[in-house]
Amino acid sequence: MAASSTRSSSRRTLRVLAMLLPSVLIAWASYAWLFERNLAGQEVEARRRLDFYAHSLDSQLEKYALLPELLTLEDSLTDALAMPGEPARIDAANRYLAAFQQRSKISVAYLIDRGGLTLAASNWQDAQSFVGRRFDYRPYFRDALAGQPGRMYAFGTTSLAPGYYLSAPIKERGRITGVAVVKVSLEPYEATLPGGSDPLLVADDVGVVFLSAVPAWRYRTLSPLSGVTRERLVSSRQYPEQALFPLTPKQAIMPAASQPQRLKVTGPDGGREYLVETAPVGPLGWHIVLFSNIAEARRAAGSQAAALGFGLAFLTALALFINQRRQRLRERHESLKAQRAAHAALEQRIAEQTEHLVITNDALTERIHELERTESMLRRARDQAVQTAKLAVLGQMAAGVTHELNQPLAALTTLSDNAAKLLELNETGEARENLGLISQLAQRMGRIVSQLKTFARKESARIESVNLADSFANAAMLIEPRRRELNAHIDLDLADDLPPVRADALQLDQVLVNLLRNGLDAMEGLPEPRLSIRASIDNGQARITVRDYGAGIPAEVLPRLFEPFHTTKPVGKGLGLGLTISLTIVQSFAGTLTAENAPDGGAVFILTLPIATPDHQSH
Secondary structure, three states, rough: HHHHHHHHHHHHHHHHHHHHHHHHHHHHHHHHHHHHHHHHHHHHHHHHHHHHHHHHHHHHHHHOHHHHHHHOOOOHHHHHOOOOOOHHHHHHHHHHHHHHHHHHHHOEEEEEEEEEEEEEEEOOOOOOOOOOOOOOHHHHHHHHOOOOEEEEEOOOOOOOOOEEEEEEEEEEOOOEEEEEEEEOOOOOHHHHHOOOOOOOOEEOOOOOOEEOHHHOOOOOEEOOOOOOHHHHHHHHHOOOOOOOEEEEEEEEOOOOOOOOEEEEEEOEEEEEEEEEEEEOOOOOOOEEEEEOHHHHHHHHHHHHHHHHHHHHHHHHHHHHHHHHHHHHHHHHHHEEEEEEEEHHHHHHHHHHHHHHHHHHHHHHHHHHHHHHHHHHHHHHHHHHHHHHHHHHHHHHOHHHHHHHHHHHHHHHHHHHHHHHHHHHOOHHHHHHHHHHHHHHHHHHHHOOOHHHHHOEEEEEEEEOEEEEHHHHHHHHHHHHHHHHOOOOEEEEEEEOOOOEEEEHHHHHHHHHHHHHHHHHHHHHOOOEEEEEEEEEEOOOEEEEEEOOOOOOOOOOOOOOOOOOOOOOOOOOOOOOHHHHHHHHHHHOOOOOOEEOOOOOEEEEEEEEEEOOHHHHHHH
16 A cells, blocks of 8 residues: 555656746747846947947046147247246246146156256146156157147156156147146046946057056956057056956957957956947047946846746646546545544543653652651751751860869959958959959950850741851850860961852851861870961952861862761760761851861861852841
8 A cells, every 4th residue: 555655756757847847948048138138238228338438438538638739838838948948947847837737636747858857847846746857758748749749648757656658749849849748537437436246447559558446457458469569568667566467368359349248357346247338438548348247147147037037937837737636536535534542542641641751740749748747857857957066066165165264253252252252351453453354354255155145045947148257256255164184275367358159157167166166176285286277368259268187088088078977086076077067057157167188288168158248248
């Protein structure tokens, strides 16, 4: 059955492809005709634009044609040519040329004698003045000296700026005595040339591009230059220091071609295929060249051919759809019967699975309640262990506290007896001093008892902002009897900018007391026991280190140090719960407690606590 269905599907696919193939072939064949049709329309539009820019350039050049002729009528220039040795006449010629240049908006105007030497110029006061320079190598000078108007586009050999040169002969009694020259910038016209996808350029009579909106195309050639042409350009210094490489190395652009050329040229937007059309312009055999990107014509032809192909394909598909619809209706009827049977079977399975899920959910709910009860029991057990550990620590400190209270009690007895005798002797001043000492001793005993009561109090944990300095002071007071018993020195170093931490004050005191007592116990018997405590900020947390200078933690004990009932103290000195409870307390603060041995001896306990946020600090 499955193999038969596969063969039927394959036959339908082949039939569809056979019906669509004529549409594809017709669309492919129509593309070429549509492309040529669109290209013909693009040629017409390109020719219209080309004629517009050619006429604009002709008008621009014609506007400047009479300027050198006007200079030949000026007497100050004729006088300067007649008597070049008189400074006054040269000065008058310079001033006239400068005024003429400003009025006519040209680049420069200058006067050359028959030998090619510049006698006067509009830029006579500039650092790059033409006065005294020779231009007899320029074609425009030689043409004017022959009695004809001179025209040339070239780089200035003095200013190094390109421009359009126009010259005219100055005659005196029928004899040519000099040449008047004006230089005009064509940059305003070049700025109007289009770039982008349809760039336009202007080339001279030998095909050198000298005007273009595409900077990379300037001073390239339409076709490779011959050796004679290059020698002529070098001798006239028309384009000095320009390599003059061809614009299209593989195919020459023919300005006189009767039909537009199709060339692939690297344009401003990369390598593109262009339709190239040219038109003559100006009196020097120049050509204006328009590059029309034919990609739009190709895209339009492709879109039109695709639309035609899709239209034919749609009609073919519509016929195929109508043909197959009847077969699909029959298949759908059979499929509906199969779906009803499958639906009934599925509903049966869903009912069975739902019943199973309800039973499983009830069991999970009961399990969750059991876990919550277990967690509550563990929490109570932990709190009871914490309180037990505090009472154990108090028991260990009982002897030292008794000694701490016996001294003030003995002193109170002596001072009170002395005060009574002093009052009998009417020595009120000394009696007042004794009473002051009695008050101080009573306050000291009160602080000790109050701290012990606070430490022994059983309260629920309350996370708040805790000052580490106060916690260290409380812990130091509670271990003071043990420190005094061992004659130990405690080195406390707290950072100046140490902020409050997030913790429960009483439980933090218990942790510090446990760490400090462990450190003191580890140094019992040493001649000069010393405990070092440091507190600083590290990676946004408070870091507290408690280091002793005892024998350190044995290597086999270190991995199990925080396990319950694991202790290194002698029997009767501890239950092995202090560090376990301390770790539990610190973890409830979102902190850490670790231990290691110092390289030079002794154990180091490292406690990290989170810094209290401004919200916690405000409380």
